[in-house]
Amino acid sequence: MDYTNDPECKLPLALIVNMPELNENPFRSRIVESFSEDGMGNLSFNEFVDMFSVLSEMAPRELKAIYAFKIYDFNVDNYLCKEDLEKTLNKLTKEELTPEEVELVCEKTIEEADLDGDHKLSFADFENMISRAPDFLSTFHIRI
């Protein structure tokens, strides 16, 4: 990294996800990717600060909801479809649930939160659901 000639450097994904704060998080790759401009997970300094600012406790709920939606949207199509939910669940449980149980949970989640009936969660559905969650603010928080 040559800082004198090229001050605008970008850190690669592999380096950032090894940070102690992110190391144990199952969604670490997705977190970094959502804040990177090129979508590949390379962060410039501004983006790095942005990431930790959104994840800090001072960030408002709406802002966190926006970025939470982006993080859980694995195929980046602006909807949380069934595959996204399945991937989320498998990351959360380290694939300990049987396929039937995974199927059941994803079905139930879509059933609970989907308001417009298209069998996937748009940002509106997500926001409606997450704004009522009692521990969203306390769990979606990294201290640095």
Add this chain to the structure above:
Amino acid sequence: MSEGEMARLMEEVEEKKKLIGTIRNKPWRMKRRLVQLREAQQFVDKFEGALGKGKGRKWYAYKVMMTKKWIKFQRDFENFRTACIPWERKIKEVESHFGSSVASYFIFLRWMYGMNLVLFGFTFGLVVIPEVLMGLPYGSIPRKTVPRAEQPTAQDYSVLMDFNGYCKYSVLFYGYYNNQRTIGVLKFRLPLSYLMVGIGTFGYSLMVVIRTMAKNADVGGGDGGEGEFTFAWKMFTSWDYLIGNSETADNKFASITTSFKESIVDEQENQKDENIHLRRFLRVLANFLITCSLGGSGYLIYFVVKRSQDFASRDDLSWYEKNELELIMSLLGLVCPPLFETIAELEDYHPRIALKWQLGRIFALFLGNLYTFLFALFDEVNTKLEEEQAIQNASIWAMKEYYANYTRLLNDSESTPPPMDPSDVIRGPCWETAVGIEFVKLTVSDIQVTYLTILIGDFARAVIVRFLNYCWCWDLEAGFPSYGEFDISGNVLGLVFNQGMIWMGAFYAPGLVGINVLRLLSSMYYQCWAVMATNVPHERVFKASKSNNFYMGLLLLILFLSLLPVVYTIMTLPPSFDCGPFSGKVKMFDVIMETIDLDLPAFMGTLFSYAANPGLIIPAVLLMVLAIYYLNSVSEAYKNSNLELKKKMQMARDEEKNRRNNMDSTNQVMKDLEDLMPNQSLAPPAPPPEPEKTPEPETKPVKTKPGKGVNLQKDVALASPNPGAQRPVSRPPGPRGQGPGAGPGRGRGRGVPPR
């Protein structure tokens, strides 16, 4: 500058200041934010000087700093308070491996420990310590000395284990305490304090149990409201982003998996079909079998009690015969619960409900055992009371003889003879100490049985299964016997009944509370270790019901049941004549009368005598009954209104859902209205550009174009204030045919300028 310009400038400065204040909240990229911030700050700097209010920024910065410091202080204080709760990490570990119902047992245990600690503080501080510090020492008066006949064996281990010998004549038991009205320099009224502490123990326990029940009732609130978004919240908000330790992360993964499984089980139970008749028959059969076993156990105890009364008259008893009653009671408590559980498999209830039934049955079992034990005890007490009359006469006679001999031998009737050596005085049977000893023995044997059960039933079993599995014909781990599961109901009831015995015995044996504190402390560590090392999680993991009021309700019931015998003895039985703080009085509560007469001013005495008048007490009782009735009906009304509100919320939510789905409303009334007025359907008209919606750029270009164009699009779309509101209808029909003035909001959505 003119007035108007000044005003406009001020407005702009205010706006810029507001922007600076809220710039954090905007979902912009960092670069844009920095640019805007710099602009705004420059503007404010330039023009604020012109308006003469230059100090604003410093004050603002100061305020921000103080707010940050205050938040940090609050967070540190919360952390400190949470860190002070004992065993929190232990319980969290158990919870993440075994689920919330097993952890609820440990939380209950911790709560009991706290309560017992307070009771111990009262008893120790107000009864034991004053007697030890300010009362007469051991050996000075007859009640504090081991009688001559018992002295050779008083230090033997077997005698001490039976709580005779030196144990019996120590602060542990009622008989040690002197009946002097005031002791020491401070004129501490020990008998009064003893009685007050005894009553205060019950009062404090009652208050604490009811307070906890009330608090749980608030949090519980029934299963109605928690049904919203269960799975969605679990999926999106259960991972704690703060976790940085790999072991904690493992625990968290385990607990998330367990929590999902719990919810899945709940969900599946709601969807199961039933074959009602078979189920009913099996349930009746199971209940019949269990009633038979309860009856059997009751008869067994009755039989053993009769035998122990026969044994009481003999002297050559083996260890087994001496402790037969306690052993049988503990063994029944050990064998019957698993028996009930096996029979209960016929019933096929949801695990949470099955647990409640199990608890109820074991409760009935323990209750029967306890009350049989109490009746046995009362028999013994009555025998001792009869003995006492005879011994009282005998001891007075012996005293007279002693003095007569003394004067005769010394031929000197003038000098007063020295008092008889304390260990030679004939002692009465002291029934209170005997009762205290019985309770202490029962508690100790209960502790021993519990610990041995865990050691053999869980630990030895785990060791055998693990190591014998290498050379056994069938798979020990998967089939019989496999590892044990943690028996929640047995343990909870054991705890509750143990507490009941402590409450009953604490009046007669002040040291019992101390023994219990030690027991609870060691039990916490021992059981935490045992559960993590030797148990496996239940096959069907289920959530503990949110309100722990079931356990609290049991505890309350036991509290009342333990109160009864103690109050009965205080009110009706005469205290022993030569031991304990009430010796010499006709009834134990005479101490209170004495205090009112001698210590309090005269008018209080007359006041109390008026208050004790039945003509006053009966109306007071009636008033309390009326108050209870009134409060009951008020709480019913509140519950009803709660239900109504919940129903309304549910209906509103369903309505909104249906509206967004463009489906007909499911509410019958609205449907009828619709039929009457068919042109005013509630659903918004399906927007004509329906088919064109899909190719429209809800699919943002996945391939990210470099440059600012794409980012700005993203920002605008995400930052739109009402992402889901009722706006889609207002969109003009097509993307094409747009004039250049079609509006910046439209054009940017596509990146293709309309031509």
